[in-house]
Amino acid sequence: MTSWPPLLVLFVLTPLVGAVLTPAVSDASGRRSWEWALGTMLLTSAMAGALIMRVLDEGPFSYVVGGWVAPYGIELRFDEFSAFVAVVCLLGLLAVIFSRHYARDALAPGRIPYYYTLLLLNMTGMIGFIVTGDLFNLYVFMEILSLSAYALVAISGEKTAEMAAFKYLVMGAVSSLSILFGVGLLYALTGSLNMADVTGRLAGSAEAPLVLAFAALTLGFMVKSALFPLHIWLPDAHAIAPSPVSAVLSGLVVKVGILGMLRVYQIAYGSGAIDLSGLNLMLTWLGAISIVMGAFFAVFQDDIKMMLAYSTISNIGYIVMGLGLASPYSLIGASVHVFNHALIKATLFLGAGALIHQTGRRTLTGLAGVGRSMPLTTAAVSIGAISIVGIPPTAGFLCKWYIALGAMQAGEPLFAVALVFGALLIFVYYIRMVNAFYFRKPQEAGAPAVHEAPATMLVPVLILAALCLVMGVLGRLPLSFIEPAVTRLLAPLGGG
């Protein structure tokens, strides 16, 4: 079963069919649409598991849709980087579970089935984006992903949410256009859209359009990832969206830009047609600036979700810096941080969502002393905070360590300093948060007694917090899992 080739295409279609049928199966209370979405995500997750088993067994594999051969048909390809779908499915599943009570309280009843539809479509877009081996197909799935993300930000119906979604839409549309333009240029140069085929045919292309193509792709993907200075859409969109959506956007959707960049690197390095050292230097610098700027702005936030949103910009900085340094260690660290940051940020956003849902407050001042009434949730959020600072033995430590090692390896110790400086700033703002939860007295006397969130919210948060610890202890596993892919990526450069 696991090596049945069409499983790869069914993996993309399952959340798609589940998504479009959600409104048809739902009832007035929204309960049936939740059950349906849950079932869809369980099935999709099982398929993800089978595909990852296969890539562990035999390395990358592909499936060409319609019984054609690549490059004439559309090739789906599953490699080690595609294993990100494991986190996509896990977070999707937990976000759906979390939404059971959350959506009922936060959304108009008529919107609930469409909320699950859009969430599943978002998963479809992400999964398709990650497993496709075709440039235009990548663009198509990116559009499914982006459109559903804009709507999910706006779905609460509040004015601020609609404004944030509109800002996100404008930036997102321009970045999509930039990516499409890059894909078009690559097609004009090679006559092909299949990534592997394009890689093989790029050598000897005229330089100016080639540089423009990679620049356009990078620009587009970096807007999607919210790298400084293209991050301005992110804080509002991620902070104002419903919490499960924030977890999905901050944990997964921004990473799609990073995975897109990894595909760009696969093409550029593999073809040897273009020297990316200038681009890499720029990305390393912008990454370093992102780390510091994101952390700096986060320190001044009183709104807990706003703080988490700025922290995402900071962490994207780590990942992009790792990509830019282009040494084996930094790339391994960056790729694993793509996975781990997803888990950590989801812990934090879902935990914050549970706190906000129970207390009705979203500022650190308002949440003072909440550790006494909601000990489990605050403990989970604290574990997330420790992980994101990168204190061993949590999930955040090893990847940052590897990125720092990579900076040394690339002969750029300065960037390792930026990384540590960023981590210190991050430490400061998460200490503020933990301090507010545990060591400050509740502000108002006579505030309504709060208690832990219902199990559908609490359990996902606890699972994620446990994973932050587990991934810290088993940190070597993902590192050694991703290593062959990084080695393959850097092989054409020689000496890597």
Place this chain on the structure above:
Amino acid sequence: MKRALTLVLLVALAAVLLNAVADLPPHGSPDTPAYTHVGAYYLENGSEETGSENIVTSIILNYRGFDTNGEVTVIVTALMAVIAVLTGVQDTGTQPDAEVIHVAPSVVVRFIVRVLAPFILVFAVYVILNGHVTPGGGFQGGTMLGALAIALTLVLGERESSRLLPQRSLRVIQVIAPLTFVAVGLAGLFIWGDYLFFPRDEKLRGFAEAMLVLIEAGIGIGGAVVFARVFRLMGGRQ
């Protein structure tokens, strides 16, 4: 100042873009990669391998059918986004001072729409059903059907125009495009072993054609419903 700066930026950007585009393989020349690699293969083998008399169809439904599968999903995603954002919003709620004025459409408009309606309908159905042999197909025909529904909504009253969309099965009809696509694709998978496989055997040509027509019809009807629904939702109706 700001305008001058914008102008300088735009000119600089244009210079970079023009410089790059000037070095692209010459547009329209038969030796460019776009015409000699995959494109040439499609032209040479397309009609033979897919049995489709229309090369464009052979690409969008056969070789690159999975893209089209994704594109119909993009359209449905857009509809889902509009429904999710507009459900429960009152059309007057956002602009308290804007009086809703109901003006009956003029006799001329009503007459013209009534005269044109059957012709638009017939042409739309023709374009959808012939999509696999002639230029056109589900997307184009569906747009016409959608435009027809919008025109009729303008001239009919609320009660009559709401009956243009089948209310009971609407939740299935509005996503019928990706559903038929996946259903036909899965038929290919379970009968012949590949998703979106269309039988290439001469004897089964009729069967393959039926599959293509089914997909085009799904796209056409689904697309029309998307247009009509978005229009109605924006007017504050369900």
